[in-house]
Amino acid sequence: MTYAEFKDQLAAPFPARRVLWRAQSFTHDRTSARMVAYVDARTVMERLDEVCPDAWEFDVEFLTGALPAARGQLTVLGLTRCDVGEAGEGDAATLKAAASDALKRCAVHFGIGRYLYDLPSPWVDWDEEQRAPVEVPRLPEWALGEEERANGATHVLSTLDALRATLPRDVNQLREVYRLVRAALDAAAH
Incomplete structure (x- = not known):
C-alpha cells in the first residue's frame, strides 16, 4: 500500500452532511455573516479509517503560549506530515481543540479536505439570537461526494x-x- 495508490480516495469530497459551516466575520449590525466550510477531526479520522485503517498514526505535542496550541505529526501509509493547531478563543480554548486542529491541518497535507479551501465564502443572513445562519449554505455540485452528484x-x-x-x-x-x-x-x- 502506497500513498499514491490511495491519494484520490483520501482527497475525495465528503458527503454534504459531514461538511460544517461557521461564521468567519459579521457585518457591523450582525445581521449577515461570511460563512466558511470545514470538517471536524472525527470526520478526518473516519476518512483515514475508511481508506487506510491500519496505516495511519497521529502524534501530538502540546506547546506553551497564550492560547492552547499543539504540534501534530500525522503518518499515513509511511509518509509523515506536521503542522500546528490552535484552540481559538473563548470556551473552545482547550488542549483537545488544539489537538483536533493540528490533526485537521496535518490531514490537509495529504489532500483530506483540501478542496474546502476552494469553496466560496458566502455572506448569509444571520440570526444573532440563535447564533446561527438563517439558512446553511449549500455546497456547489463539484464539492459533493460522488454519490450525491x-x-x-x-x-x-x-x-x-x-x-x-x-x-x-x-x-x-x-x-x-x-x-x-x-x-x-x-x-x-x-
Missing part, C-alpha cells in the same frame, strides 16, 4: 453558469482564464 454533465454546466457572473471584464484577464481552463481540459483528456 447529479448524473451526467448537468452539474458541470450549472457550475460554469454560476462562474460566468464572476468572470473578469478585462479582455486580457479573460484570455488568461481561458488559457488556464483550456490547459486543465487538455490535461484531463490525457
Whole structure:
C-alpha cells in the first residue's frame, strides 16, 4: 500500500452532511455573516479509517503560549506530515481543540479536505439570537461526494453558469482564464 495508490480516495469530497459551516466575520449590525466550510477531526479520522485503517498514526505535542496550541505529526501509509493547531478563543480554548486542529491541518497535507479551501465564502443572513445562519449554505455540485452528484454533465454546466457572473471584464484577464481552463481540459483528456 502506497500513498499514491490511495491519494484520490483520501482527497475525495465528503458527503454534504459531514461538511460544517461557521461564521468567519459579521457585518457591523450582525445581521449577515461570511460563512466558511470545514470538517471536524472525527470526520478526518473516519476518512483515514475508511481508506487506510491500519496505516495511519497521529502524534501530538502540546506547546506553551497564550492560547492552547499543539504540534501534530500525522503518518499515513509511511509518509509523515506536521503542522500546528490552535484552540481559538473563548470556551473552545482547550488542549483537545488544539489537538483536533493540528490533526485537521496535518490531514490537509495529504489532500483530506483540501478542496474546502476552494469553496466560496458566502455572506448569509444571520440570526444573532440563535447564533446561527438563517439558512446553511449549500455546497456547489463539484464539492459533493460522488454519490450525491447529479448524473451526467448537468452539474458541470450549472457550475460554469454560476462562474460566468464572476468572470473578469478585462479582455486580457479573460484570455488568461481561458488559457488556464483550456490547459486543465487538455490535461484531463490525457
